[in-house]
Amino acid sequence: MRSREPESDAALMRAFSRRDVRAADTLFERFASRIYGLGIVMLGNEAAAQDLVQDTFVKVWRNAERYDTSRGRLETWVLLVARSLAIDSLRRRVLEARSLEATGRPHESDPAPGPDEVAATRDMTERARRAMGTLSGEQRAALELAYFGGKTSAEVAELEGIPLGTAKTRIRTALLRLREALEEHRDVDV
Amino acid sequence: VTSTCDEARALLPEHLLGTLEEEADEGVRRHLRGCASCRAEMAALGEGIATFARAAHDRPPPDGLKDRVMTVLGEEWREQPVAIPAAGGRARLAWAAAAAAAVLVAALAWGGVQTRRASVAAADAGSYRNLLEVLGGEEFRLGELSSEGPDRLEGSVVLYDSHVDQSWVVVLVRAPGMFGTATATLEADDGRSIEMRPLEFGETGSAATWWVGPNDLRAYDHVEIARPDGTLLAATAIVPA
Numbered sequence: 001m002r003s004r005e006p007e008s009d010a011a012l013m014r015a016f017s018r019r020d021v022r023a024a025d026t027l028f029e030r031f032a033s034r035i036y037g038l039g040i041v042m043l044g045n046e047a048a049a050q051d052l053v054q055d056t057f058v059k060v061w062r063n064a065e066r067y068d069t070s071r072g073r074l075e076t077w078v079l080l081v082a083r084s085l086a087i088d089s090l091r092r093r094v095l096e097a098r099s100l101e102a103t104g105r106p107h108e109s110d111p112a113p114g115p116d117e118v119a120a121t122r123d124m125t126e127r128a129r130r131a132m133g134t135l136s137g138e139q140r141a142a143l144e145l146a147y148f149g150g151k152t153s154a155e156v157a158e159l160e161g162i163p164l165g166t167a168k169t170r171i172r173t174a175l176l177r178l179r180e181a182l183e184e185h186r187d188v189d190v
Numbered sequence: 191v192t193s194t195c196d197e198a199r200a201l202l203p204e205h206l207l208g209t210l211e212e213e214a215d216e217g218v219r220r221h222l223r224g225c226a227s228c229r230a231e232m233a234a235l236g237e238g239i240a241t242f243a244r245a246a247h248d249r250p251p252p253d254g255l256k257d258r259v260m261t262v263l264g265e266e267w268r269e270q271p272v273a274i275p276a277a278g279g280r281a282r283l284a285w286a287a288a289a290a291a292a293v294l295v296a297a298l299a300w301g302g303v304q305t306r307r308a309s310v311a312a313a314d315a316g317s318y319r320n321l322l323e324v325l326g327g328e329e330f331r332l333g334e335l336s337s338e339g340p341d342r343l344e345g346s347v348v349l350y351d352s353h354v355d356q357s358w359v360v361v362l363v364r365a366p367g368m369f370g371t372a373t374a375t376l377e378a379d380d381g382r383s384i385e386m387r388p389l390e391f392g393e394t395g396s397a398a399t400w401w402v403g404p405n406d407l408r409a410y411d412h413v414e415i416a417r418p419d420g421t422l423l424a425a426t427a428i429v430p431a
Binding site: 011014015018019020021024025028032033034036037038040041042046049050053054057058061062070072073075076079080083084124125128129131132143144146147150151152153168171172174175176177178179181182 | 199200202203204206207208209210229231232233234235236237238239240241242243244245246247248249250251252255256258259260262263266267270380382384403406409
């Protein structure tokens with residue numbers, strides 16, 4: 001499935017800003033799983049992950065009128081709002097950073113898979129995971145530190161023991177490679 | 191200061207992830223405003239983040255979380271007043287102009303109801319254009335309400351659409367012999383709707399309602415007037431003045 005049209009994102013956010021329940025429902029269906037997963041990975045427990053979902057939707061509503069389609073997709077904007085809240089939460093709690101491997105295992109209490117309409121989403125997730133497989137270990141590590149850890153490029157460089165320019169290049173290349181790989185997998189699967 | 195594309199692109203990931211110092215971040219923002227190719231790269235990086243998110247942290251939320259979020263949003267919506275631009279500067283001017291225009295346009299529309307509705311609306315197209323220049327909005331649109339029979343009703347709709355400031359709609363109706371209330375709803379073809387304050391008919395059979403909000407009203411193209419039980423009294427398309 002191609003990315004949604006910016007106009008539909010804009011219309012959705014306009015509806016959400018004026019307290020439209022259907023828009024809130026649509027946003028939840030589109031983004032809650034990734035925000036919840038982000039909470040599990042970054043904050044390490046279900047209660048905190050659920051709080052993150054709730055806080056993200058409230059913040060997205062409060063800032064709905066600031067969403068600008070010319071600056072990127074709604075999906076990215078919402079995810080970065082959630083990530084920012086998660087980092088704030090981590091800083092407040094002064095928790096140790098958790099690695100993706102340590103917390104990424106399936107959780108026993110995960111509900112059963114949903115109805116048929118989640119198949120397309122699952123397919124997209126599978127493509128994304130295959131795209132992740134195209135990254136080198138160094139690229140992935142740099143991206144995880146920047147994304148989950150909220151580290152600057154300088155901090156990534158220090159943690160990885162690499163020059164600053166290399167850290168910047170790894171993060172940028174990883175993101176661009178992910179996007180390209182997703183397109184390639186999409187073309188192959190179509 | 192970020193002046194070249196190479197310099198900006200080196201900073202785009204951190205700009206996107208929010209880890210740049212304020213000064214550097216402002217430099218990137220300034221560069222992006224004038225550089226389409228760097229904006230395209232930022233969009234590509236954003237898609238990379240979305241892909242990463244799908245792969246790394248897509249987990250079905252537990253049962254009950256949706257209800258919880260919707261409940262909290264409902265509480266938030268009840269507690270927060272409908273946003274009104276802060277008094278002062280451009281916002282205050284826009285409100286004053288919108289209020290003045292509302293009165294003027296409503297007067298024009300009401301005149302139309304009483305006499306030559308369509309011809310007045312057409313003749314005043316120039317007035318609407320002048321108002322539009324003053325207000326800086328997108329367009330004025332008009333509708334004419336008319337129904338025959340026991341619930342005879344006539345009236346006008348004036349819509350001012352602004353994508354940057356407040357948009358508004360005024361509905362004026364007259365229905366001799368009608369008492370009580372009626373609903374006035376602004377509707378879009380995609381099913382969205384905005385319900386205005388109820389029309390309250392007085393002894394003269396006249397009633398008015400309006401709506402003001404921060405919405406882009408492009409998609410809204412008709413208005414329906416109905417009894418509280420849902421019985422349709424009149425409907426009109428709203429078309430550019």
